[in-house]
């Protein structure tokens with residue numbers, strides 16, 4: 001909430017415009033800074049503008065494809081991070097199989113190849129009635145808005161988590177936390193206990209926690225043979241690729257899996273977590289993946305449903321059921337029978353871009369079903385996958401088929417690498 | 430401001446909505462780029478390029494995957510999806526894209542050795558490796574070496590189109606070659622058309 005406080009302060013003190021002098025990008029386009037209390041349109045536009053909030057898997061794809069499909073549209077992407085760091089493959093950073101650098105990319109491709117205008121800031125509010133997005137220092141008008149803020153954590157659901165700060169890591173948004181958790185794992189003594197918690201569904205990347213368990217177990221097996229991993233799962237069973245993960249774990253006797261063990265409390269002083277049934281588990285290193293909901297901006301803009309967690313959308317256009325001209329894509333959405341995956345986020349980016357371009361040009365949006373694949377690495381060299389194909393039936397996405405690889409192999413690991421190479425380029429190049 | 434200059438240039442150069450949205454088949458083929466690269470021109474090693482692939486061969490592959498004749502846990506569901514969307518439009522879309530040779534590095538010695546071992550292959554795939562619709566053989570040139578090698582190993586292990594009598598002779602032939610020779614052949618065919 002530091003951001004809100006700062007904005008409120010600046011607004012109150014009437015110096016919002018000063019706060020931005022020195023900011024790069026298009027900050028100067030709003031005209032000369034004036035000491036006014038009413039924030040102004042930051043970048044006046046004569047053309048037709050699409051704004052994208054969030055430059056992750058869904059939003060960056062959407063920004064690129066809107067420009068590719070209709071270069072006469074102006075696209076402004078609002079994303080606070082200057083670098084794109086891939087969550088997919090970031091579990092391999094924990095095991096030391098990949099470096100974080102190999103998962104880090106810039107936004108130059110979007111800017112230079114596709115003419116996307118990028119503001120490295122956070123959107124602070126969405127106003128569908130006036131078709132405006134607010135930033136700290138003013139607002140931007142749009143014709144259509146694409147909201148793709150990913151997920152945020154329901155930290156309040158776990159006692160002690162907020163107060164623990166950086167002492168208890170999630171590493172569920174790839175970046176500094178991923179690197180810090182990798183370091184903690186490396187520094188853990190042989191014979192130590194690594195505890196990780198899996199949140200209740202729905203959360204980002206259903207197989208992700210189990211892939212992480214494989215990577216941590218593989219690392220411990222090869223580097224710290226006396227150490228052990230305890231997985232505390234809030235769900236009743238492994239919720240994705242169940243049989244495949246169970247089979248893969250045969251190779252990891254150092255991995256102890258406990259179902260129906262929702263973590264409700266963490267105590268970094270005692271180095272202990274508590275499950276909802278009162279079991280206390282001591283740790284040397286802990287990784288709490290908290291329960292999740294749509295990115296804060298979507299919650300704040302009331303794009304979420306009665307659960308106050310996720311956003312319901314039209315299955316063809318991805319327009320919010322709650323706000324006109326506002327499309328929501330990626331992990332923030334719910335109700336379409338697809339997993340919260342990067343592959344799906346990328347597909348939604350393309351579909352929403354196509355819908356937006358057509359609608360702005362007065363044409364109906366075509367029916368485009370998404371497609372999904374999620375690869376999971378079970379060791380340093382082997383992977384497996386779940387694949388989902390869909391069709392659109394009466395305006396709703398329905399699954400045609402789900403298929404699993406028959407097991408894990410180095411061939412699927414090659415396919416996983418090919419997928420990553422291709423999809424990163426599809427998003428950013 | 431560089432981005433703005435480029436943006437303006439793009440806006441001036443292109444009429445409204447002249448992007449892939451108007452390319453016939455794009456709205457049915459858009460999801461393939463997640464693995465096969467932009468417009469099917471792969472940058473990766475283990476998946477094939479689809480750009481410029483003759484429609485007859487792409488359609489046969491989709492049919493074989495969808496029916497489970499050519500086992501692939503990834504391509505089977507997507508092939509069923511393609512069939513519900515309309516395989517002709519998808520095949521037409523990729524056939525119309527410019528073929529781009531793989532950029533994956535190949536070893537020069539391997540290329541030379543592969544060429545020397547390729548005489549029998551040429552009988553079916555053509556002297557230039559570009560394939561022949563009449564013989565049912567695909568264009569091998571410029572495909573990524575990793576993909577070509579994997580496919581040859583799958584033939585050899587009777588895992589690509591197992592039990593397909595029309596492919597018996599090629600599998601017998603692959604079985605007579607060691608994996609190092611297959612890798613040389615993959616490097617050779619990948620290097621063609623670069």
Ligand SMILES: Cc1cc2nc3c(=O)[nH]c(=O)nc-3n(C[C@H](O)[C@H](O)[C@H](O)COP(=O)(O)OP(=O)(O)OC[C@H]3O[C@@H](n4cnc5c(N)ncnc54)[C@H](O)[C@@H]3O)c2cc1C
Nearest residue numbers: 054056057058087088123149150205330331341342343345
């Ligand atoms: C460990 C791990 C492994 C995974 N592995 C896989 C995998 O192998 N395959 C797969 O398909 N998926 C995988 N996923 C899931 C995948 O990462 C997500 O599904 C995907 O990132 C969702 O895309 P998104 O655009 O919705 O969210 P994100 O990619 O998180 O992007 C959201 C963006 O919005 C920005 N943002 C948020 N709020 C604002 C605001 N107010 N203003 C401006 N910008 C804002 C954020 O900075 C962020 O960049 C994995 C996830 C994790 C954590």
